[in-house]
Structure formats: C-alpha cells, structure tokens
Amino acid sequence: MPDHVEIAAEATKRLTEKQQRFRKDPYRPTYHITAPYGWMNDPNGMIHYRGEYHLFYQLHPDDPAGGTKYWGHLKSRDLAHWEHLPVALAPSEPYDAGGCWSGTAVAHQGKLYLFYTGVAGDPPVQTVNLAVSSDGIRFEKHPANPVVPAPPLEGGLDCRDPKVWLHNGIWYMLLGTAHKGRARLALYRSLDLIHWIYLGIALESDGTKGAMWECPDFFRLGEKDVILVSPIGIGGEIQGSPLAVTGQMDYTAGKFLPERWQLLDHGPSFYAPQTWWDGQHRRILMGWMEKWGAAMPSQQYGWAGAMTIPRVMDLLPDGTIVLQPAPELTRLRYQHCRWVGLNVHPEGSGFLPELQGDAMEIIATFDLTNCTADRFGMKLRCSPDSRQETVVAFDRTTGLLEVDRSRSGAGDGGTYGGQLKASRLNRLQLHIFLDRSSLEVFGDHGRVSITQRIYPSPDSLGADLFAEGGTVHVVHLDTWRLGSAFPEE
Numbered sequence: 363m364p365d366h367v368e369i370a371a372e373a374t375k376r377l378t379e380k381q382q383r384f385r386k387d388p389y390r391p392t393y394h395i396t397a398p399y400g401w402m403n404d405p406n407g408m409i410h411y412r413g414e415y416h417l418f419y420q421l422h423p424d425d426p427a428g429g430t431k432y433w434g435h436l437k438s439r440d441l442a443h444w445e446h447l448p449v450a451l452a453p454s455e456p457y458d459a460g461g462c463w464s465g466t467a468v469a470h471q472g473k474l475y476l477f478y479t480g481v482a483g484d485p486p487v488q489t490v491n492l493a494v495s496s497d498g499i500r501f502e503k504h505p506a507n508p509v510v511p512a513p514p515l516e517g518g519l520d521c522r523d524p525k526v527w528l529h530n531g532i533w534y535m536l537l538g539t540a541h542k543g544r545a546r547l548a549l550y551r552s553l554d555l556i557h558w559i560y561l562g563i564a565l566e567s568d569g570t571k572g573a574m575w576e577c578p579d580f581f582r583l584g585e586k587d588v589i590l591v592s593p594i595g596i597g598g599e600i601q602g603s604p605l606a607v608t609g610q611m612d613y614t615a616g617k618f619l620p621e622r623w624q625l626l627d628h629g630p631s632f633y634a635p636q637t638w639w640d641g642q643h644r645r646i647l648m649g650w651m652e653k654w655g656a657a658m659p660s661q662q663y664g665w666a667g668a669m670t671i672p673r674v675m676d677l678l679p680d681g682t683i684v685l686q687p688a689p690e691l692t693r694l695r696y697q698h699c700r701w702v703g704l705n706v707h708p709e710g711s712g713f714l715p716e717l718q719g720d721a722m723e724i725i726a727t728f729d730l731t732n733c734t735a736d737r738f739g740m741k742l743r744c745s746p747d748s749r750q751e752t753v754v755a756f757d758r759t760t761g762l763l764e765v766d767r768s769r770s771g772a773g774d775g776g777t778y779g780g781q782l783k784a785s786r787l788n789r790l791q792l793h794i795f796l797d798r799s800s801l802e803v804f805g806d807h808g809r810v811s812i813t814q815r816i817y818p819s820p821d822s823l824g825a826d827l828f829a830e831g832g833t834v835h836v837v838h839l840d841t842w843r844l845g846s847a848f849p850e851e
C-alpha cells in the first residue's frame with residue numbers, strides 16, 4: 363500500500379495537471395486564494411514559520427463539488443503574494459480514511475506539527491491526529507495516532523478541529539463539540555504534544571450561541587484572551603456567522619470566563635476563520651469566503667471556495683474587535699484614480715463614469731455633518747443596461763450598513779448588513795475589495811465587515827455613487843486596480 367507521502371504527491375500531480383485545463387474563467391479571483399482545482403473550505407494550520415506565512419486549507423483535489431478532505435498548502439512572505447506548495451495531508455490511514463479535516467499547526471524544536479481531525483468509519487468517528495515535518499513541506503503521520511482517540515464523555519460524537527497553543531511551557535488544546543444541543547469546547551493539556559489529558563469543558567453555549575462549535579481559535583489580544591468559534595445551528599441557519607468571545611482563560615480551573623460576544627462579519631460568505639500571529643505584533647485573520655450549502659457557480663469552471671483577504675484584528679479600548687484589510691495588500695495596487703469633493707444627489711447618476719473594474723480596491727469617505735440624504739452609498743459591478751448591480755448602502759437614520767446582492771447575477775441573493783453608531787460619526791469611510799466573484803466591505807475602519815460572493819456577468823464592470831432623500835458629500839474617493847496574488851502562474 364502506498365504511504366502517505368506518495369498519496370499526497372499523487373494528489374499534487376492531479377491538481378497541477380487539472381489546473382492547466384481550467385486556468386481562465388470569469389469568476390476566478392486575481393488576488394484571493396483559491397485551490398488550483400477542486401474544492402476548498404476552511405483555512406487550517408495558519409502559522410508564521412521560518413519567516414513565512416503558511417496557510418493550509420481543506421481541499422478535495424478531484425471534484426469542485428467536494429468529497430474526502432485533504433490539506434492543501436500555500437506560503438507567502440508578505441501576505442500579498444502566494445505560492446502553492448504540494449498537498450500536505452492526504453487520507454491514508456485507517457483513522458483518517460474518511461478525510462483529514464480541520465486543525466492547527468505549531469512549531470516545536472524546529473519542526474512543524476499539524477494537528478488535524480481524522481474521520482473514519484460509519485457512523486464516522488472523529489479523532490485528533492498529528493503529522494510532523496522538518497522542512498515545512500513533507501509531512502509524516504505520527505505512529506502514536508490518534509493522539510486523542512475518542513470524544514470526551516461530556517462531549518458528543520462531533521468532536522473536532524483541534525486548536526493547539528503553548529502557555530507557560532504547557533501545551534493546551536481546544537476541541538469543538540456538543541452536548542444535548544449545546545455547543546461546547548473541550549480543553550486538554552500535554553507536555554510533549556503526543557500525550558493529552560482531558561481537563562474538562564472550558565466553555566459552553568448558553569443555548570443561544572449554537573448547537574455545536576466548529577473550528578475554535580484561541581489567542582491573546584491586548585489584555586484579553588479571545589476564542590473564535592463557527593457555530594452550527596444558530597439563528598435559523600445551519601451554519602451561523604462566526605463569533606468572537608473576549609474574556610480570560612483560567613488555566614487552573616480549565617475554564618474560559620467569557621465577557622463579551624461579537625459577530626466577526628455580517629455577510630453571508632464568511633466561515634471558519636482562523637488567525638496567524640505574525641511573530642511580532644499583529645493578529646491576522648483569514649476566513650473561508652463561502653459557506654456550506656451556498657450556490658457556487660464557479661464549479662462549472664472546476665473550482666469552488668476561496669479565502670477572504672487577510673485582515674488585521676485589533677481590540678479597541680471599548681472592547682470592540684475590529685478587522686481591517688492587511689496593509690500588505692497595498693503591494694498589489696496599480697493605476698490609482700482619485701476623486702475629490704463630489705456632491706451626490708438623488709437626481710444624478712454617472713458620478714464615476716471612468717471607473718470600471720472587477721478586481722479593485724476602493725476607499726470612499728462620506729461627510730455626515732452636512733448630509734441630508736437618508737440613505738447613500740455605492741453601486742458596483744453594474745451592467746451596461748443597469749440590470750445587474752450590487753449595492754452597498756448606509757442608512758443614516760438607522761446606522762445600518764448593508765450589501766444587497768439580489769441583482770448581482772448568478773448565485774445566491776439577499777441583503778446582509780451590520781450596525782454602525784451613526785450618531786458618533788462625522789465621516790463614514792467605506793473600504794471595499796472587489797475580486798471577480800467577491801465583494802468585501804469594511805465600514806468605519808473595520809467596525810463592520812460584510813463579506814459575500816457575487817457572480818456578475820464579466821461585462822458588468824461599472825460603478826456609481828447614489829443618494830436618496832437628499833445630498834451627500836464625498837470628501838474623497840480613491841480606487842486602485844489590484845494585481846495577482848500568484849505572479850508566477
């Protein structure tokens with residue numbers, strides 16, 4: 363039977379061959395990460411290792427509709443330009459024959475350790491497994507696998523997505539699980555990364571935060587400990603919007619003491635976010651820019667799923683978590699245009715006649731002190747006949763920032779948004795990233811982010827400003843085209 367390294371190498375070969383065939387299509391992003399071919403979901407094992415950002419991801423290399431999961435792998439020096447690396451993990455053993463599901467990476471004594479969920483059997487059993495590499499590229503599965511062979515008594519059969527970290531010389535692990543319809547996080551500790559002792563349930567949903575938590579992340583941000591979870595069974599959705607909870611981890615009691623819960627993003631295409639520590643001073647987040655069950659028109663071109671842009675996470679003095687585009691993305695900019703002092707009124711249109719594009723960054727600053735409009739914003743990816751458009755709108759009376767993708771083209775529709783404190787604002791900044799089949803909107807310096815996939819026709823490239831019920835003054839508006847994250851390909 364071929365060993366793991368051979369199976370992973372075979373998968374890499376298939377991926378590379380198929381990538382050639384499906385190179386050009388109208389939906390493939392230019393600066394967002396996608397799988398060369400096939401299916402992508404969660405980001406995994408994000409680690410800054412030997413001066414480079416490593417990103418692994420859930421991959422099915424043979425079918426854009428999904429299937430048994432592998433770990434794809436990329437790396438970057440600057441978070442803007444990426445390089446695909448060989449497939450890191452492939453199902454090869456009795457304990458992961460059903461897939462290598464999500465997990466985490468840590469560096470220890472110069473080696474890279476991947477902790478992942480092995481799925482096997484019917485009904486499927488989920489266990490925690492370990493793969494180790496000394497070059498950061500080729501991974502050997504550990505003979506002690508599974509290192510966590512069964513869910514804890516206080517958990518359920520859903521028990522997955524290990525997050526591992528070091529605190530005061532001791533390794534800790536959180537696993538997402540559930541009990542009697544309530545999401546839980548199980549906590550373990552280890553001295554050697556191989557033998558794990560169950561400590562108890564560190565955090566449980568109060569009944570309103572989900573029936574199961576997937577993909578936990580854990581880190582320190584300023585004076586707080588932060589846990590991220592992606593909830594199943596919340597708000598009438600199968601997968602809810604990922605949550606961040608700030609508080610303190612009591613390592614002696616093995617309990618997380620929650621203080622404040624927040625939504626990380628308000629859009630429909632954001633799930634399973636994870637973070638990097640950049641090795642110096644920043645916490646950087648990336649999420650799967652998609653959700654289970656969404657329409658994925660790119661499947662006709664041989665791929666599905668993408669990552670969001672990298673976002674820097676900060677904690678404001680009032681306890682709010684903000685996510686802002688990583689400044690490294692400015693390296694992709696070219697062809698800058700600037701408009702200064704535009705008065706946008708309800709009777710007008712064509713305020714930005716020269717602006718066309720589907721891979722762009724836009725920063726627009728609106729003056730709210732003399733604003734008489736009730737609602738204003740931007741229309742993007744507009745078709746020449748005006749039938750297609752995606753609308754980013756701010757309602758000054760309610761403070762709601764929304765994206766309406768009901769006329770965006772193929773794929774799912776709907777309007778999604780988040781609340782800003784309008785009365786606090788003299789100016790509103792909208793920071794927007796468009797990339798072929800996606801739109802990410804950051805309002806008021808990352809207080810609200812809204813992420814969605816959109817699938818407009820290739821010739822829907824127009825952009826405009828609009829105002830309803832009065833006038834809004836645009837102080838300035840800057841746009842850049844953005845180049846490829848994969849300049850070598």
Ligand code: FRU
Nearest residue numbers: 404420431463464576577634
């Ligand atoms: C989240 C998730 C994880 C699981 C993985 C499987 O999107 O369901 O819980 O490990 O995807 O691909």
